[in-house]
Amino acid sequence: MVFNNTLEYLDLMDRLNQTKTPDDVVRNLTRFKISIYESDLEKKYGEPLEVSGYYILFASLCCIIAMGFDLVHGFWSKKLWFPVKYFPFNAVTLAGITVAMKLPVDLSGSMPGVVDQVAKLGSIAFMCPIMANFLPSLATMNSNVLLTNVIALGVLIITLVVNICIQISTGVVGNIPNNKFDIELFEDVYDFEYEATELWSLNDQVMKTIAILDVALLLLLLIILVSSS
Structure with missing residues (x-):
């Protein structure tokens, strides 16, 4: 059931x-039932769908295979400017790119894990070779x-x-526990052991710096593409 927390809390109050x-203790605890119910509602309507991940994966794979x-x-054909035959600059490919870019466009998903953050930033970086691949199509x-x-x-x-800049300013990008207190709080809240791997060396500042560089490259490529057009 999606309202387990609410039902358990109401049972506790009974x-x-x-x-x-x-009475004052019961009265103070009663105030939290609305917050718990709203939290369950948010969890019910805000949890990610597994199908969405496969949808994004399929669109990204189509782009990669076509560029390959x-x-x-x-x-x-010994044409080193790589004429665009399978991945042209048209409405169909733009629609596929829009699907592949769903992760960085999402403003609400916090994605606190390092793997989640890398996936979001990887989608932004993936847009750079896509734009470079479009250049031969202009002629x-x-x-x-x-x-x-x-x-x-x-x-x-x-x-x-714009969405990436908003996420940088709000902390959605770079939201990684990087000190002892944050890690312990993360483990207590999510009931998850924060294992040490090479990826954990990426702190929030590194993530934000990578995101800023990706944004700068996207704008530069956009200027080049518009000027070439």
Whole structure:
């Protein structure tokens, strides 16, 4: 059941009412039932769907495979500018990219784990080779189609950059326990042993620095793409 915490708390309050617990204690504890119920509601409607992860994975794999085919095609035909044949700059690929960029666009997910943070930042970095791969496509389109696609990509990139900047300022990006007190609190709250691995050496400042560099590269690539167009 999704309201286990609320039901357990209400059951606890009933048992306290049947005992000789002081009224002021019961009254103070009663105030928390609304917060617990709202917390259960938030958990019910805010928990991630496993299907969404596979959805993002599938879209990312499609982009990677298509760019890989273009790379092989470029080497095979001895065209080192890697002509875009399988991953062109059009509405279909932009739709797939929008799905692949769902993690960094999400403003509400806290994603406190290091692996979660790396996944979010990896999606931003993944956008850089995608934009570089689009450059050879610019010469194959007429002016109207080129203008439409560049505007659509620009809206996507600006949205992505603004959302990442918001997440940096609010702490969603870089939300990693990096001292003894934070780690102990993290373990107590989540009932999870914070095991030491090489990834744990990435602290919040490193994550924020990587995110800022990714944002700067995205803006630079957007300027190059618009100027080339």
